[in-house]
Amino acid sequence: MTSTSLDEPAAGGPPLLEGVGLRKTFGQTPALHDAALQVRESEIVAVMGPSGSGKSTLLHCLAGILLPDEGRVTYAGRDLRSLSDKERSALRRTDFGFVFQFGQLVPELTCLENVALPLRLGGMRRRQAERVAAGWLDRLEVSDVANKRPGEVSGGQGQRVAVARALVTNPRVIWRSRSWWPG
Numbered sequence: 001m002t003s004t005s006l007d008e009p010a011a012g013g014p015p016l017l018e019g020v021g022l023r024k025t026f027g028q029t030p031a032l033h034d035a036a037l038q039v040r041e042s043e044i045v046a047v048m049g050p051s052g053s054g055k056s057t058l059l060h061c062l063a064g065i066l067l068p069d070e071g072r073v074t075y076a077g078r079d080l081r082s083l084s085d086k087e088r089s090a091l092r093r094t095d096f097g098f099v100f101q102f103g104q105l106v107p108e109l110t111c112l113e114n115v116a117l118p119l120r121l122g123g124m125r126r127r128q129a130e131r132v133a134a135g136w137l138d139r140l141e142v143s144d145v146a147n148k149r150p151g152e153v154s155g156g157q158g159q160r161v162a163v164a165r166a167l168v169t170n171p172r173v174i175w176r177s178r179s180w181w182p183g
C-alpha cells in the first residue's frame, strides 16, 4: 500500500492530519502493520494498493471511525485517542466528509433528506438544511433525483448524492473510499 500526493502541499507548517505507527488486526487477520500517513491543509492524497491491503482500515483509523490497536492519529494537533466517542462523532460530523464505497445512503430517506442529514444532526432546522442540500444537489447536477429514494436512482447518481452529502458541511478533510482496480 502506498500514498501519493496529487498536488503540491502547502509549504511548511505541521500536518493537519497524521497517523504514525498504525497497527490494526481483525481476529487473526492483520490489516495494518506500522502504517503512517501525513496530510497537510489543501493537499490531495491518493492511497493505492491491492484489494485487502488495508486502505479502508487506514482511512477509518485516520477518521476516528476505528481505533488502531497501536499507533497515534493526530488531527489539528489533537490526539484522537484522547477524545471521547461523542467528541469523535462530533468531529466526523463537522470536519470530515466521507464518501463510502458501498451502502452509504440511508434507504428510507429521499436523496434530498440524505444530503440534509449531517446538517440536521448538527442542529440545523429542516427548511434551511434542505435549502443548503438542494444547492449541493444542483452543483452535483442531480437535482432531478432530490425526491427519489436511493433505491430508485442509478449508481452514478447515488455516488453524486453521496459526494453532496460529504461536502454539505464544508468539511476540512474529505475522504473518498474506492477499491483499486488493476489494469
Ligand SMILES: Nc1ncnc2c1ncn2[C@@H]1O[C@H](COP(=O)(O)OP(=O)(O)OP(=O)(O)O)[C@@H](O)[C@H]1O
Pocket: 026, 027, 029, 030, 031, 049, 050, 051, 052, 053, 054, 055, 056, 057, 058, 178, 179, 180
Ligand atoms: N471488520 C472486519 N473484520 C474482519 N476482517 C476485516 C474487517 N475489515 C477488514 N478486514 C480485513 O482486513 C484486511 C484489510 O481490509 P481493508 O478493507 O482495509 O482493505 P482495502 O485495501 O480497503 O480493500 P478493498 O480495496 O478491497 O476495499 C483484509 O484482509 C480484510 O479482509
